[in-house]
Amino acid sequence: xxxxxxxxxxxxxxxxxxxxxxxxxxxxxxxxxxxxxxxxxxxxxxxxxxxxxxxxxxxxxxxxxxxxxxxxxxxxxxxxxxxxxxxxxxxxxxxxxxxxxxxxxxxxxxxxxxxxxxxxxxxxxxxxxxxxxxxxxxxxxxxxxxxxxxxxxxxxxxxxxxxxxxxxxxxxxxxxxxxxxxxxxxxxxxxxxxxxxxxxxxxxxxxxxxxxxxxxxxxxxxxxxxxxxxxxxxxxxxxxxxxxxxxxxxxxxxxxxxxxxxxxxxxxxxxxxxxxxxxxxxxxxxxxxxxxxxxxxxxxxxxxxxxxxxxxxxxxxxxxxx
Amino acid sequence: xxxxxxxxxxxxxxxxxxxxxxxxxxxxxxxxxxxxxxxxxxxxxxxxxxxxxxxxxxxxxxxxxxxxxxxxxxxxxxxxxxxxxxxxxxxxxxxxxxxxxxxxxxxxxxxxxxxxxxxxxxxxxxxxxxxxxxxxxxxxxxxxxxxxxxxxxxxxxxxxxxxxxxxxxxxxxxxxxxxxxxxxxxxxxxxxxxxxxxxxxxxxxxxxxxxxxxxxxxxxxxxxxxxxxxxxxxxxxxxxxxxxxxxxxxxxxxxxxxxxxxxxxxxxxxxxxxxxxxxxxxxxxxxxxxxxxxxxxxxxxxxxxxxxxxxxxxxxxxxx
Numbered sequence: 001x002x003x004x005x006x007x008x009x010x011x012x013x014x015x016x017x018x019x020x021x022x023x024x025x026x027x028x029x030x031x032x033x034x035x036x037x038x039x040x041x042x043x044x045x046x047x048x049x050x051x052x053x054x055x056x057x058x059x060x061x062x063x064x065x066x067x068x069x070x071x072x073x074x075x076x077x078x079x080x081x082x083x084x085x086x087x088x089x090x091x092x093x094x095x096x097x098x099x100x101x102x103x104x105x106x107x108x109x110x111x112x113x114x115x116x117x118x119x120x121x122x123x124x125x126x127x128x129x130x131x132x133x134x135x136x137x138x139x140x141x142x143x144x145x146x147x148x149x150x151x152x153x154x155x156x157x158x159x160x161x162x163x164x165x166x167x168x169x170x171x172x173x174x175x176x177x178x179x180x181x182x183x184x185x186x187x188x189x190x191x192x193x194x195x196x197x198x199x200x201x202x203x204x205x206x207x208x209x210x211x212x213x214x215x216x217x218x219x220x221x222x223x224x225x226x227x228x229x230x231x232x233x234x235x236x237x238x239x240x241x242x243x244x245x246x247x248x249x250x251x252x253x254x255x256x257x258x259x260x261x262x263x264x265x266x267x268x269x270x271x272x273x274x275x276x277x278x279x280x281x282x283x284x285x286x287x288x289x290x291x292x293x294x295x296x297x298x299x300x301x302x303x304x305x306x307x308x309x310x311x312x313x314x315x316x317x318x319x320x321x322x
Numbered sequence: 323x324x325x326x327x328x329x330x331x332x333x334x335x336x337x338x339x340x341x342x343x344x345x346x347x348x349x350x351x352x353x354x355x356x357x358x359x360x361x362x363x364x365x366x367x368x369x370x371x372x373x374x375x376x377x378x379x380x381x382x383x384x385x386x387x388x389x390x391x392x393x394x395x396x397x398x399x400x401x402x403x404x405x406x407x408x409x410x411x412x413x414x415x416x417x418x419x420x421x422x423x424x425x426x427x428x429x430x431x432x433x434x435x436x437x438x439x440x441x442x443x444x445x446x447x448x449x450x451x452x453x454x455x456x457x458x459x460x461x462x463x464x465x466x467x468x469x470x471x472x473x474x475x476x477x478x479x480x481x482x483x484x485x486x487x488x489x490x491x492x493x494x495x496x497x498x499x500x501x502x503x504x505x506x507x508x509x510x511x512x513x514x515x516x517x518x519x520x521x522x523x524x525x526x527x528x529x530x531x532x533x534x535x536x537x538x539x540x541x542x543x544x545x546x547x548x549x550x551x552x553x554x555x556x557x558x559x560x561x562x563x564x565x566x567x568x569x570x571x572x573x574x575x576x577x578x579x580x581x582x583x584x585x586x587x588x589x590x591x592x593x594x595x596x597x598x599x600x601x602x603x604x605x606x607x608x609x610x611x612x613x614x615x616x617x618x619x620x621x622x623x624x625x626x627x628x629x630x631x632x633x634x635x636x637x638x639x640x641x642x
Contacts, residue, residue: 046641047641050427050640050641053431055427055430055431055640056639056640056641072324072325072326073326074325074326074433074435075326075327075331075433075434075435076326076433078431078432078433078434079433081431082431083427083428083431084428085424085427085428085431087424088424088428089423089424089425089428090423090425090428091343091423091425092423093343102335102339103428103429103432105335106332106335106336106429106432106433106434107432107433108331108332108433147428150428
């Protein structure tokens, strides 16, 4: 295990009787990386997470989390890893701070450390004002943030988040993703699972697409886009100026120009040609109204990939994700 | 494969948290008031009865526990009825409650083992029950002192204290049963109903059933029946069967402890009584000795139920 790898799974397998929930998956997560486990419900994401935490037995394969084996050294793993379960629950009759105090005592922090850590963590997720309110009165978004506060308070080196954004409104989702990004800036690795592809695309450095217990695809969104969608960048431009299309077509790397509306053009290119395109418009003394590059969409990658697979079962899986 | 660290890490934290949950819960307050009011009623009845029929009794104080006055049952019968109810009330949602609140996976993701969670829950429940029972015991002794006006002797205090310990063990049996069903059933309502059902079966139906089964297996001898006696074989089997119920065990221990003249629990032949001074009290040690198998039986039942629950819990999936 290299210095910068925090999670390493090799041939990880989990079987329940006859059914195989997780089928020989291999992946690794680097320090400070946000790694997404994506896939439809029932594809084995949660089971993988539980195996990483030592909360369920491993049927086959190996895992190393920060150099520890979750099966043999669960306490060492759990001391360093924060976990936000799918629809996290708290003790409703206790206040937010008391819930965190209980966890802090389970972790074994002393009194002084405990109080300062709890105050800091609640402050960072924006729950300082609600610290003494009973969790029973909290909205779903607040509960999720309290879950993240618990991970912050723990000072975890790895944060494992299971479906952190499911069931949240767009505003709460944005807040939550902001906190998740701040984990990365502190060098905390994040492993998050989701079936909501769009939301996750914006935060993940790399993703693994799960399908029926296997990792179907793995890599950064851009890489997967090139691999599956045939590569290339799509640049949309809105500007006026006669003969602009012809001039843009001459930019090195541009393979096609398509008119998509009045004064609107779409460029196919093998790299990001926005700077050159802008320069051309300016050189023609045209007015540039819009210039944007389409990121390859995870949704498109996902759909395209499973369309190309002929198995009926896999298609079934895609429908679930929709 | 050896696990790292101690299985009891975090035990104290879990126990304290559960204990504070119990002690502040509305459920506990209702149960406590129920127990106190019923105990007072039984005690009042007992004191009236004792005052009416005062005879020379060296163990007058112990009569407080066992004397009844119609229509109220004695304090002890109330207790043998209420203690299981309290224990079940405290334990029926302890593990499935964590599942349903979705706190289980979050708590188990902290650096503790499942052992600590389960032990902590059991200990906290037992401590809560002990606190209530000790309070009740002190109340009874205090009120008894005030109402009868005769201080209890050392032996009476010792006997009632052993009785208190046995009651706590009895509560532990039902708590372990409730905990087991809270592990087995995901729904708290199912767990509560099943536990209460088993309690009713064991306490009220099993003693009757034991008699019926014994008569089927060992048919009564008409010669004994003609004399109005029980056939020894049938009686013996009936007793063995009925002792599978912790309620029977508790009742037998109580008789041995609180009635010092008890010489045997179960049928004995007249020949065995030869030379015995009937009605003479036994020393405490002898009484404990008589009830010792029953006490061990109750402790063993509690441990066995807990172990079954423990094994199931260790193998259970955490996810909801």
